[in-house]
Amino acid sequence: MLNIPKFGRFVIYSLFLCTLLTSCSSVASRPADVPYDNEVSKFHEPETTGSIKSRDVRESSGLTASRCQENVLWTHNDSDDGPFIFALDPQGRNLGTWKVTGSENTDWEDIAAFKDTDGKCHLLIADTGNNYRKRSTLKIYRVEEPAVTEQTAETRRRNALATAPAESFSFSYEDGGQDAETLLVHPTTGQIYVVSKNITSAAGVYKLPPFQAKADQVARKVGHISVPAVPNGLLTGGEISPDGRRVAVCDYFGAYELTLPETAADFDEIWDARAIRFDIGRRAQGEAITYTADGNTLYATSEKRESPIFRVSRVTEE
Template sequence: MHSRPGEVLIRVFAAAGVVAAAVFTGPGAQAAGPTEPAGGGEADRVLFRFEDERITESSGLAVSPTHEDVYYTHNDSEAGPVFFAVGGDGKTRAAFTLRGAAARDWEGMAVSRDPKTGRGVLWFADIGDNFDGAWPDVSVYKVAEPASLKDAVLPAVRYRFRYEDGGHNAEGVMVDPRTGRLHIVTKEFAGAIYAAPKRLRTGRVNVLRKVGSAPIMATDAAYAPDGSSFVVRTYISATVYRDFDEQLARVPMPPLEQAESIAYTADGRALLTGSEGEDSPVHRVPLPARVLEAATPTPTPEPSTAPRAGTEAEADGATEAAGADEDGDAGVPLSAVLLWLAVAAGATGVIAFIARRTR
């Protein structure tokens, strides 16, 4: 399969990120901003590897809210509207196809619970846009979590979105379990977090409003099961937040070929992170003690305003959060950014050369 120029450039960025991680966070190097060790003396480990040969570009990752030891994933673009339920041994339990859905550029997924029934809800984000505005709108699909883990075709509800300030490339999607509100995190040098309306409509385009800043080149995001924090992943590290633009800790991530996904474990005490590629691993990374201490000790309250189709007027968006974090960007050192820019310039030249030679 031939890659589009934009996809080639993104993959070059990914390779540069791995190089930057080795150069700037290896022995004797100092990462941008403070990082904290895991709590309880635990070390990160490979939880499992995807054994299914159909899973070659795992881009989204989520823990099932109702099936024990079951994890969901999906491939990147051009793989069709399909997701997989995988056990803790890495073996696929079932593959599901979304009826009435497209897969232009699926980049992430999230989970939540229906506040009325307690049933799991899955969200699949078709939000990739390598040309930052090539698409007039992006889509997120809502699917009721299957009660039975058997291959099936599932109905999906499509919600269309546009950003209040123009098009963006994005790979992170997360749902606040306390409110049921959907958020999208852009993958840019000046990344941002956008909140969806409280009520989602199927008959019109929903407007995403900026509520906070995000690390450089964020590849995924997720809320903790109790809503006490959320995490944003980049190619190099992950940053845990208590609230928009309020950092709790920087968490070092294991070196991966192309770090794409992140999720919390069911108990909220660790992070799961994955990568693209065949037989790709899912790592379990314990959270720092500071994050665990800040976690809400009481049970998660039932969401009162879960996203759903409605006929009432669109709720007012949240106001934009105040300036960026005092420590600078949470995801990538400045020197790594300069490295990325240099690689991007070189990649652009290579793409232009190839284009001229293949006319």
């Protein structure tokens, strides 16, 4: 969207804040700066499964694992690209490129997979980037998930396939402009959550109703997420687990998980849970994380060309 790379803007803003806040000793907490709580998070050590092979994926800004097609991951570029989605396998091999019909990429930030009660799979895309808070309305697209075949693997940006027509709705925040890079969709209720990206405070969690193709909805603030890092609200991606019991979020360097209490009567109680840090691998500029369909594995990417693909699996009880 702008000539200055996103990470460059982040560094500039952070350095400015550091001159004002003497307690700020670094631009951001890298993985070595904050201890992992492996006893609580119970994940194995991360591994690299491959790297994104498609040269068309310059900055993997969002990532989601298909709920209908095994070993299919979906990603997209950030701003300054057309409305394209890319399918890849866990090793990063290209499985196909599609242009999302009836959409525009103003500043796409995240993507989420959703399987409806009829067994039909959709992809939701958050056009919610708003670095200078100048966009008064944001947009979320929904498109039927394309089918991956041997033939689609031959497609690239130059010969991209067309998706089914996308639906969309516009929305605004009840408390004014926000920049947001995290889109969450509850797997059962279809409720949509957008999480703001804050450099001076915890991230705000905003709730929208299940997808409806109409304009001018209002996102209501229902909670916040504070992660054990500095800054504590600079979230860049996330997803709700397929069983609806956990939320994984990430910032540029770390990854965190919140767990819904067993006694909770409402999913929104999860925003009061403590964010537990776990090791997702050393990413240069992480902006995307996703659960697999079984919820036991997470994948993450970094926002650069030929990004490594990181995988971490949950320790299961015997």
